[in-house]
Every structure is written in structure tokens, then in C-alpha cells.
Amino acid sequence: MTGEVERPRDAPHPDEALAAVVRRAGASAGGVYLLSADEPVLHLVVMCGVSALVAGPWRRVPLATVGPVSDAVREDRLVWVGGQDDMARTYPRTAAALPYRFAMAAAPLDGARQCWGALLLLWPATHPPALTRRERGNLTSSARRIGRLLDEGGRRPAIPEQPRFVRLNRTGTSPPQSALAAADLIERLPVGTMALDLEGRVTYLNTAALDLLGRSTGQLLGTLPWQSLPWLDNPISEDHYRTAVLSREPVAYTVLHPPDRWLDFRLYPDDSGISVLITPSGAGGREPRTGAAPGSGPVTPSPGPAGPGAKDGAAGRIHQLLHLAAALTETVGVQDVIDLVADQVMPAFGAQGMVLSTTDAGRLRLAGHRGYQPGTVERLDGLSLDTGLTPAGRVLLTGAPEFFADPTEMERAHPLAPALSGKEAWAFLPLVTRGRPVGCLVLSYDSPHPFTAGDRAAFTSLAGLIAQALDRARLYDAKHDLAHNLQQALLPHSLPHLDGLDVAARYLPATHGMEIGGDFYDLIRLGESTAAAVIGDVQGHNATAAALMGQVRTAIHAHATAGANPAEVLSRTDRVLADFDSELFVSCLYAHIDLDLRSVQLASAGHPPAIVHHPRHHPSGRVLDIETGPLLGIGLDAPFPITTLPLLPGTALALYTDGLVETPGTDMTRAISRLARHLADVREQSVEHLVDSLIRRTLPTGRHTDDIAVLLLRARARSG
16 A cells, blocks of 8 residues: 555546555555534445445444444544454444444545544554554555545535545456456356345345356345345345455355255455355255354344334344444433434434433423424424324323324324324334433424334334433533533623733533533733733532632632732632642633833743743744742642743733643644744634634544633723
């Protein structure tokens, strides 16, 4: 593989570039995921070497999920998974959804100013468990080149309804004489031979195969075997195909051809498709041989209808349900549950609409929706549980789901419901846990939709899992809201106004799992032209940290208004905290601003350095080199050196906590330097817009694992 990737002349997306990367990497398959412009979801737009049937359940990858593709984009790094064991350790949810032997790499598609998405490559199980340095360099280089191809388009490409499939074309075309000779050779063989493309469709059969399968050429060519042969309509048969495609290893298994004939199937995959050998396993209903090759074993016909979403395959749906179940265990708040249902459950079941309601004091309260106009669903908010307008209340009272395949069925039971929603098929699923109703999930369709027995079973099982996740999420949200309200009460409600100084502040709680933090900011008015700007971070994420944060703010405010200089403020606060004996330490940056003298004095207690920008004096942004003292609360009576610098009109000063620049796997010094460049690059007129742009550029995905506080100040000429 090389890093050279040529841009196709007539393709809006890097289709041929992807195929070139896969060929040169020696990979078996690849795909390009693009990050959509209006939602944090990665969409598979082009693929090669593996069928859409295999990739179907994973066409949409929410950026917030934990997985190889999302991690590559979110953390801006190459992600390598060396095999099935590595996948199970690192990404157990993905391993449950893709229980096959293969290796995987995902690299971000970095453009000049944004990340477009990710490049995904798959290798057979025979690939060594580690990438060489050369392979890593070539993968990163190739992903960057595809990102540049997307840069040249000037805007984010539209996401197609279905991924485009690009053929690898590794092997040359045989001359017609060779093809005829090969066909004659295969016809003379006493065993059945069948060829499948990477989509799983039949492309060739010899006469012996037709005799064994009991079908004509017209009935099989171009079809999926497990759809055209009823006795192969079993998730296990399809799963053997997936195993062969993804692992690129031979697979053998035995199938019962009713009423009493057993057939051996042997699958031999390569980069162009799968060759299948079919032979009788025994006569007169004799038990089949098993264990002949990896993946071998008897397969009996499916006793009932195929599962939901037959177009994606029953086996794929089984793994997809496992994937959804694992995903639900990772949801934290109610919004997480809503997003997961909208981003993963709806596409998995082909639904176009979703309404999730929770129960509250005998009424249904709207929690979230997709695919509906706001005015439509607002009429459903607050309905009594005994309402007859929709089936929602009844399914909660009975605990039994209800399915309506078309408007006629719905009108018989609820005449007003079809016109109310504008949909034409519905699944009403009660969300009940421990015998207690917690809500109702409605999945709807824009056209009539029959619900098979498999559909109903899958919906019912999934509803139980969603109910448990929703119940946990509601408890978490209640606890989190209480903690958040406490924290907001401890932060300043508004910042004072000073002539000659524009100020904006932001506080962002951690996006997942944290209860309450100790980050704080403050602007203390000391006089008509003087003020103290403070930013700090108390160690820990709990109520104790928040309480200590309030005490720190009070101590700093008292010492600052008493006329102490920056060093004295920090030193006295340090002694106060040491007397508390809280075992928690505090980092703090204190800035004394004098607008008449056009200067600022700074003192730091182990806090990240401030950043300054001036269009003429510091056009590229500058990270201030401030000598720091110890963290507050240690009580060492150590000095806190003061740094003085000019504060000319137009100077912007950014104070922040480490949550803005510290992420796992990144160098904090480099992150602070990037923050300085972002401050210089942003061309916003107001500080309110400037601070928002600064946070967006520093955290483009919006994901952060720690609390963030930012205080942005910009000096201007004083009036008069």
C-alpha cells in the first residue's frame, strides 16, 4: 500500500480512491464514513470488498458511541484492532455485533479545517496482530489524502440513502476461451458448484448444484440463497456466509434438505466472491458429519417466518439486537436513551417516526420524538393513561404491545389516531420494568408495514431493554438535575459591568457520568476601573468538591475586596483551605485588572496558563509563561509570584480550566498551543460569540470528559 491516492475525475466521493487504498493495503474490504452536517452521526457512504448485506446494520454510527470508527473521529487518531480477542477486550459491544475473525483499522479523514469522517479497512484473520510502522504511516497518509479530496469539493457531500458499492477488480478478466473451458470443466464435475458475489447473490451454478438444490437456474440466479431456498431460511446459514466474507477463511456446514436429505456446503471466499461446493452428506437421512472445517455444524430449516427486516438478513438482525442491547447498557440520561432509539433502533427496524413518552402522575409526558412536526406531537403531551385517542394508554395498562399494519386497522380501534399522526403503520410498545410502567415507545411508518411474528418478538424483547434503560436514566437525570442546580447556585448569576472591559463566561458540565464538579469562575468589581478575574478547579466531581468551591469563591472575594494583591489573595486563601483540612486541593488563576493603567497582574496556584491575543502585538496568540505557586489547600506558605503585562485596548485574555485542553491520549502543552491559535483565528465581533467559537473549535465533537469553565475578557477604549 502507498499513500498515493488519485482523485476520480467524475465521482463526487472518493470511491476509486477507497478501492485503491484497499488494494494497496492488502485489505479485504474498506469503507468511507462521512460525518453529517446536521447531526453527530457517521454515515457509511461508499464501501468495497464486503456486501451491503453485511454492513447494513452498521451504516449509521453515532459519534458519541464507543467503537473503532467513532473513536477514530472523536479522538483524531488511528484505531487498530488486531483480531477477535482484541475486539472483545477493547470494544465488547462491537464484538457482540460482529463475532467474526478479522482485523480492523479506522483512521480520521482530516481535511484542511475539519474532519470529514473516517476510513475503515478490514483484513482477513490471517493478518498479523500488529500493524508495522510503514502500514501505520501509509494508512494515516491515505486517510489524509482522501480528506483533501473532500476538501476540494468545498462542502460536505450529501449522504446517500444506501452506501455505494465499489468493486475491487483485483483479478484480470479471463479471455472468452478460458471462461468457456472453465464452464465446461465445472459442468463435468460430479459435485455441485455455486458462485456467490460479495453481495451474497448467486452468479453461477452447475447442473449438479441445480439437481441437489431442486431449483432451476432462473429461480436461483441473482437471488440470495437463504431467500430463494426456504430450507436455507435460517439465521445460521446466513451467518456462515458473513463469517466467510469477513474472515476470508473457508467455512463448512451441513444443512437438512427436507424431508430427509443432508447436504454439505463448503464456502471458499476471496476478494471477488465465494465459491461453494455442495455434496450429499449421506443417504436415507443418516446423521450429518460435523466438525469438518471451521464453522461446521448441522443447520435445520427455520420453523417460522424470518425475523424483522428481512432485507438486512435474520442473522444480521440477531447481532444487531445484541448490539442494541449492549448500547442500551451504556446510556446514562433520558436524552441518551432517546438518541439511541432515534439513531439506532429506528434505522434497524426501518421506522420513519418515533415518539417516546414517560409516565408521570397518571399521564403520558412527551420525552422525545423524531419524524413528526412539533405541533403534532404536542397534542399527545399530557394525555391521561386511560385515553382512548391512541393505544398508548391501553398498552401501558395491559402491558401488551399493539401493532397496526395500516390506517384501516388503526381506525377500527381509534378513529382519530391516523389523522392525528399522519403515519400509516404503528408499533405501540409498553415500557414496563419490575411490573411498573415507565413509558411508552411508538415506532411508526410512512406507508403500510406488515409486522411478522419475528418482528413482534424482536420489538417486545427490545421494549423490555429500553424500559430498564429509561428507568435508570430517569433516576440519573433527577440526581444530576439536583447536583446541577446546586452548582449553578454556587456560580455567579451575572458578571459586573466595567466601562472598557467586555466579558463572557461559560460553564460546561462533563458530558457523561459526572455528578457535579468544582470548576468555577468569577469577576469581582473592585472599583470604577479595577476588577479581579478568577478561574479555578477544585479536585473531584462530587458534592464535597462543589461545597469547597463555594468556600473558595467566598474566601477569594473577601480577600480581593479587602485590597490584597494577587499574591496575597492566593496565599491567604491557601491558609483558609489548609485550616479546613478537606484533603482536596484547588488550582486557581487570579488576575487583577487595572483599566486606567492598562495593565493586568496575574498569580497562579498550579493552574493552566492564560492565553493573550492582540491583533498587532500578539497576532498568533500567546501562551503566557507564568511562574506558578503550589495548589491551594496544601498550606506550605510558599510564595505566589506575580506576572505583570500590558492590557491595551483590543487585547483578549482567556482563562480556562483543564477540561478544555486535557483529553485522554493528547499532549496538554500542544492542546494549549492549539487553543492559542484558535483564539487568534476566530474573527468574531462580540466576546459572547468569540467564547462560543473558541469552545467549538477546541471541542469540534462537543464531547468532553471533564467540567469546563472559560472566562474571556477583552479590553477596549473607555468612554469619555
